[in-house]
Amino acid sequence: MKIYSIVLLSLLTVGCVSGKITEADKKSILAELENIYTIDQKYAGLPFPELKEKYGEQKMWDVFLKMRDSVNLENRNRIKNLYSKYGYLGKDKIGDKETQFWISIQHADNDVPFQQEMLKALKKEIRKKNADRAHYAMLEDRIAVNQKRKQRFGSQVTYNKSGQAIPQYGLVDSTKVDKWRAAYNLPSLKKYYNDMTIMHFEMNKDRLNKAGITEPVLYQ
16 A cells, blocks of 8 residues: 555655646746746836935945845745746747746846756757757856856946946857857847947936946947
8 A cells, every 4th residue: 555655655756846837837836937927027127216226326226236136035935846846837838928037037147056947048048949048048147157257148237437238258259249149049249239228328328428438339
């Protein structure tokens, strides 16, 4: 009887690890992912205006970043729980909502080993065409930056004094970067950096104007 129970338990465990989901599971997963994504995006941009009013321009960033770290940690825990139950939630399981599963992995900077584990899982999903190739490139770069290493695709940026987007910690090979980017469905580095430079300028226009920069400094 004990042997039968152990075998049954093993079968149930394997069934869970297989990652198969019912329609009821899918509905619950999509609702949770929508909630996770909404919270993630709330903290993905600039600090809230009320933080500036309460703490001032300099301190508001310290407060906001601590709030963002807390949110990213909580979201990571929720994503880890989903992954342990259902495996990597790719397009075969949740369709185009795969992006909502991936984004919190991308932002789990407080847990690089988890990001590395997910990068391996993501690679398998891409082979099965269950995930966006661009997600792999951006997660690989994110891990590199978190480890203070050069990036292959240049997707993680910082900005110079002129407000131009530049690759954080540099590039592995600037002569091959556009070839690699094209293979992972990413636009050319020049277009991407100009787009990021424009966005950065619009978000920081007042500060840049005070520094004498009245328009985005684009790459030619």
